[in-house]
Amino acid sequence: MVALSFISLVGCEASVATHPVSGKVVLADGSPVGGGIIKFRTKSDEGETVKAHGQIQPDGSFQLTTFQDGDGALEGEHEAILFSPATGDGHNAVAAPNFPTKYRKYETSGLKFQVGPGENDFVIQLGTR
Template structure:
């Protein structure tokens, strides 16, 4: 009777489980640095909130990059790692305020509500290889 075969399957299972977290998370896709500023129609910076870019990858998957809007209106996008930027290509853009732990909005946005939805924001930007510096000009509330 050969008892080593069941242990061989157990070992194979352990190895496959160890490799599972690496599958489906392709960080080899090239990102390009994206920074910029969110500016109101009157020229003052948007204070707080989140900017989110979305595009479709070559594989047909929706890929999003986001960044926190600082008090001076500046932001830096991250897709897979902090500050890595966004994928090359055309992106739709939204802006919103994050919710606090109790579900309430933690920062009162100083931009129109239309910017919270990809279909109504009207914001589109192309990301190119290399450094990308973007100014997002908004309408005042």
């Protein structure tokens, strides 16, 4: 039964087309915002929410993954959020940006993007810190 579920899931992923999505998170003055995570979400043709995510690199760049590393996101309109991951215990803490609360929720972030065939490269410009 578990094997059948896994095969079904893999088959579904293979039939859903993703498109490369990359970009950069910057402040109003153009300086990069490094660290943290970006997530995109959209609805599939079946009405299910599908999310893509990416690690924001020190230079502010990111590349999204939905099913396989770097495969991008589904075609369509996406909402996006930015957040800082848990930083670990006190001995291994990693500095991450503290994004304003509005960017942590899909309903308030105001970040919307249209993903289509071909390369999708977005610059996400935040207000000043």
